[in-house]
Amino acid sequence: VSAAPERVPCPVCDGTGFEFLFERGGESFVRCHGCGLVMINPRPRRERVKAIYDQHYSHGYIIKSQAKLRRARRWVDRIRRRYVPSGRWLDIGCSAGFVVKAATEAGFDAHGIDPEAAAIRYAREVLGLANVACAKLEHCDYRNGTFDVITLYDVIEHVDDLDALVERLRRLLHPAGVIEIRTPDVGHLRVPAALWRWNEIKPAEHLHYFSRATLARLLARHGLEIVAQRRSLKPGLKVYVRHARA
Numbered sequence: 001v002s003a004a005p006e007r008v009p010c011p012v013c014d015g016t017g018f019e020f021l022f023e024r025g026g027e028s029f030v031r032c033h034g035c036g037l038v039m040i041n042p043r044p045r046r047e048r049v050k051a052i053y054d055q056h057y058s059h060g061y062i063i064k065s066q067a068k069l070r071r072a073r074r075w076v077d078r079i080r081r082r083y084v085p086s087g088r089w090l091d092i093g094c095s096a097g098f099v100v101k102a103a104t105e106a107g108f109d110a111h112g113i114d115p116e117a118a119a120i121r122y123a124r125e126v127l128g129l130a131n132v133a134c135a136k137l138e139h140c141d142y143r144n145g146t147f148d149v150i151t152l153y154d155v156i157e158h159v160d161d162l163d164a165l166v167e168r169l170r171r172l173l174h175p176a177g178v179i180e181i182r183t184p185d186v187g188h189l190r191v192p193a194a195l196w197r198w199n200e201i202k203p204a205e206h207l208h209y210f211s212r213a214t215l216a217r218l219l220a221r222h223g224l225e226i227v228a229q230r231r232s233l234k235p236g237l238k239v240y241v242r243h244a245r246a
C-alpha cells in the first residue's frame with residue numbers, strides 16, 4: 001500500500017501554480033507559472049524510483065569504460081586549466097568513478113559518492129579508487145569549505161530536495177572554488193516543441209528540467225552564481241558556478 005502522491009511547491013520560486021503539460025509513464029509533467037521550471041508533480045512514488053535505479057543504472061557505464069574515461073579526462077583538464085589547478089575535488093553522483101579517476105590522475109585529491117553499490121564496487125575494484133563511497137550527500141560529514149571543485153554531471157535533474165542540495169553545495173565549496181553542473185536544457189533550441197517527445201523526459205528518474213534561467217534562480221537563492229556557460233549542440237546545460245559576489 002503506498003501513500004497518495006505528494007504535491008510540492010516549485011523548488012525554484014516556491015510557486016504553487018502549475019500548467020499541466022502531459023502524462024508519461026503514469027507521471028504528471030507540469031510547468032511552473034511563476035518561473036517556468038518543468039517538473040514531475042506530484043512526486044513519483046519512492047518505490048518506483050528505487051526500482052528504476054536498482055534495475056539498470058551502472059551497466060551502460062561499464063560497457064563503454066575507455067570512452068567514459070577519455071571524456072572525463074577532457075572535463076577535468078578544462079577545469080584544471082581554466083579554474084582550479086589543484087586541490088580537493090568532489091564528484092557527486094560519481095557512478096563508476098571515471099571523473100574521480102581522471103581528477104586523481106591530474107593531481108587532485110578526488111572523492112566521489114554515488115547511491116549505487118554496483119557502481120562504487122566497480123570504482124574500487126576495477127579503477128582502484130579508495131576515496132569513493134556508496135552514499136547520499138546528506139549522509140556525508142564533509143567539512144564546510146573544504147572542496148575546491150565540486151562536479152555534478154547528469155545528477156541535479158534526479159535530485160528530490162534541491163534546496164538542501166544547493167545549500168550544501170555552497171557550504172562545502174571553498175570561497176575560491178568552482179562547481180560544474182551538467183543537466184538537460186529544456187530551454188535549448190533543439191528541444192522538441194512537443195516536449196513529451198524529448199528523449200530526456202524520463203518519468204520517475206528526471207524530476208526537474210532546467211533552463212539556464214531556472215537553474216540560475218535556484219542557485220541565487222543559496223548565494224551561488226553562474227560565471228560561465230559552455231555552448232552545446234545537444235540540449236544540455238554546462239555551467240560553471242561560484243560563490244556570488246556580495
Ligand SMILES: [Zn+2]
Pocket residue numbers: 010011012013014015032033034035036037
Ligand atoms: Zn517556479
